[in-house]
Amino acid sequence: MVSLLDIIGPVMVGPSSSHTAGACRIALVARALCCGTPERARIELHGSFARTGKGHGTDRALVGGLLGFAPDDARLRASLELAAGLGLLATIETTRLRGAHHPNTARLTLERAGRSVQLVGSSLGGGRIAVTEIDGFALDLSGAYDTLIVEARDAPGVVAAVTAELAAAKVNVAGMRVSRHRKGGDAIHVYELDAPADEAALASIRALAAVAFLRVVPRVD
Numbered sequence: 001m002v003s004l005l006d007i008i009g010p011v012m013v014g015p016s017s018s019h020t021a022g023a024c025r026i027a028l029v030a031r032a033l034c035c036g037t038p039e040r041a042r043i044e045l046h047g048s049f050a051r052t053g054k055g056h057g058t059d060r061a062l063v064g065g066l067l068g069f070a071p072d073d074a075r076l077r078a079s080l081e082l083a084a085g086l087g088l089l090a091t092i093e094t095t096r097l098r099g100a101h102h103p104n105t106a107r108l109t110l111e112r113a114g115r116s117v118q119l120v121g122s123s124l125g126g127g128r129i130a131v132t133e134i135d136g137f138a139l140d141l142s143g144a145y146d147t148l149i150v151e152a153r154d155a156p157g158v159v160a161a162v163t164a165e166l167a168a169a170k171v172n173v174a175g176m177r178v179s180r181h182r183k184g185g186d187a188i189h190v191y192e193l194d195a196p197a198d199e200a201a202l203a204s205i206r207a208l209a210a211v212a213f214l215r216v217v218p219r220v221d
Contacts, residue, residue, distance in 0.1 A: 019049070019056035022104065022123025024076065025220045027065025029131055029143050030108045030119045032217040038110035041066055041090040047103035049123075050094035059092050062106060066090070070221070071127065102130070129220070137179040137188040143220035145174050145192035148202075153210040154180045154187040161208050162189065169201035186212070 031037065043062050045053045053059055057076070064079035067086055075082065083090050097105060102122035109118045120133035131141035134149065141147060152158050163173060172194040180187035196218070197205075206214050 019053060019058045019104065019123070020061040020076070021071040021127035022125070022129050023049070023053075023058045023061035023106065024065040024069070024071045025127065025129045025143055026106060026119075026121035026123065026131065027062045027108065028068070028070075028220050029121065029129070029141065029217055030110060030117070031066050031068060033117045033119060033134065033149065033215050034110045034112045034115075035215070036112060037067055037086060037088055038112045039087060039089065040111040041088060042109040043090060043092045044095040044097075044107040044109075045092065046095055046097045046101055046105040046107070049104050049106055050096075058106075062092075062108070063088070063090050066108075066110070101132075134188060137181070139177055139179050139188060139190050141190055141217070142192075143217070145194070146196045146219050147193065147217040148189075148191040148197065148205070149215040149217060150189040150191070150205065151212045151214075152187055152189060152208070153212070154182075154184050155210055158187075158208070158210045159189065161210075162191065162205055165201050165204045165208075166191070166193070166197060168204075169198055171195055171197050171201065 049058050060076055060079045063083050064076035066088060067079060069075050069079060097107060104123040107120045110116060118135055119131060121129055121131040123129055129143050150162060166173060173191055174194050175192040177190045178187050202214060205211060
């Protein structure tokens, strides 16, 4: 089904929905995983992003998203100049990622308050995105829902415990996926929600014995 957004594109600072709006949304997801503006960011551009990203403003869109600017924020144009004053030291490089990746892909490695997170995301066109990897775990996150990212021990009953807390808070799960490197090791859970979970539900999930950490990724408009 083709939506009006697919025809006219998102409201954004141009020139390209793939290279600017999508890139900005990838960075907004990364910022949420980092719990705010990172102190340091290594941004690696792959494929079309690497070849034409600078001319299309991909570099400015990614840095702007890390600073919390929305795709239609005029400050995106000046994000590279604003970054240092807002506490972000960003480096931008080109790379060739291994494996099959969409041409419009970036890998972001972020540091904040002694913690690091790495994300791989692709811009699919029309402002749509797919985050395909977080800290080496394969997943699929669209940014179209309020989302919980949970790192937990891979053990029976963990998914049931998390979804029970969400059900108790009357939050419906629109979709969920689990990724792991090996049985019994660590796993990443992605819970896409029809509405944000309240603080009480989040506190209950964080308190589960198997849960190492939880990150909230608001819907990216």
